[in-house]
Amino acid sequence: MGLVLDVLSWVCLLGGAIFLLIGAIGVLRFPDFYTRLHAVSICDTLGAGLVLVGLMMQGGLSLVTVKLLLMFYFMIFTGPTAVHALAEAAMQGKLKPHVDDRES
């Protein structure tokens, strides 16, 4: 049981790190503000969530796990809200999304 939990927590931690890396590459490579925002919002929330779940598994049943659970709850709410506020502010500032005009 201990070994399975350990391996699972390592999978979650590495998966979280890979998603954060993918989000960062997305921010660099995407052409427009809104597409970059999309990349960072999804990948960052998922990556941070997976890292927290991996740490919860490492902590076992203790007070540390309860605190990590509260952090997870906080991040799930505030991550997408912050991105929503950014997108709303950009729309209000009249930043137009980059729309492709070619017919495919």
Add this chain to the structure above:
Amino acid sequence: MPELLGHYNYWIVIILMMTGFYTVIARPNLIKKIIGLFIFQTSVFILFISMAKVEGGTAPIIEEGISVYSNPLPHVLILTAIVVSLATTALGLALVVRIRDAYGTINEDDIHVQDEED
């Protein structure tokens, strides 16, 4: 590894300090100067805290079974310094806002020109 790291820490701190110093003296925008001062102050905090670290020690919270702790005295000094840096940054930014009201610009060169005209 610790031998190489021993001075790498301090040298990076000095590079950061000089970056902040350069921003304060070379950039004419007042808010940029305040940001440079903030970089300078934070790099000094890093210098103090890296002097406080003891190899093999943990955070200075007394716990059963741990005998080596990091030095708590620089931590206390830097706690005070962080709060004081916030106070000076807030006052500096308030002054910048009032200078903008009085001169119409926050560029140091333009302010000098306006002062010389009076």
Add this chain to the structure above:
Amino acid sequence: MEYLIDIVLLGLLMITGFAIVRMRSLLAAAMLTSIYSLLSASLFVVLDAVDVALTEAAIGAGISTILLLAAVALTTDEEKTPRHTPLLPLVVVIATGAALIYGTLDMPHYGDPEAPVHRYVAPTYLHDTPGEIGVPNVVTSVLASYRGYDTLGEVTVIFTAGAGVLALLGYRTRRRNSQGPGNRKLVVLRVIAKLFFPLILLFALYVLLHGDYGPGGGFQAGVIFATGFILYALAFGLGNAQRVIPHQLLRIMMAVGVLIYAAVGIESMLLGGKFLEYRVLADDPVTGQHLGIMLIELGVGITVAAVMLIIYYGFVSRLHSGDM
């Protein structure tokens, strides 16, 4: 293995520092400063300074960013190119840097347990704290009890900063703007702000009272408390925030905190001890220390929260629309 994290974090700090110097847009420079503070807070955790990391994250990455953004919103965003060539500043900076690097060659090795800084005073504090004060967090015991007089000076500095910003920026009363035209757009932000506002205040109280047993204390708690109200003001507008916590109350709170701190000191003098000697506050010296530390942390928290909010109100009330 933790050396690797150290090296990477310091390298990232250096890159961020260079990026801040070269950035022309002040808004981007303010956000890069926030990243810089957060990176140094992580570095402090790696260097075993957990209390300092919490304070740096709350103050540097939190409040300083808000103040910088408010200042950029009130002034310009563009930085004009400097008129003079930067040759003389570069020479001065390189000369000073070389002199400082030559100076660090004599410094003790990183992490050396035999360094002079670990010799004389610090082992006494680490040794005496469990017996005399009974508080596990040594940083709190040194800050609040052994060096309590310095902390009184620090609270006075914060009070002076608040008074200075009040004198410079003042406060213009806002009309109530509860029904604004952009109401539909802010629905998500308003719901989340209402959801998290009591949790943030509760967390501030937790950090205040838990400062004896883990990282925390008065300063961090005050800043987190103010952050809750700033979140509310960002979502609902300054007029509504003024109805929740009025400016007059903040001015009173600012002074009451310092008063509590000094009153604890004078009370201990009236009970027969010296100024800020908590031993005499109760029958048992250790209980007296606990009581004294809790009261002064409360005073510090009240003053810090009030001053942060006064500075925020001062900046934002000068914007035309009343919200940021």
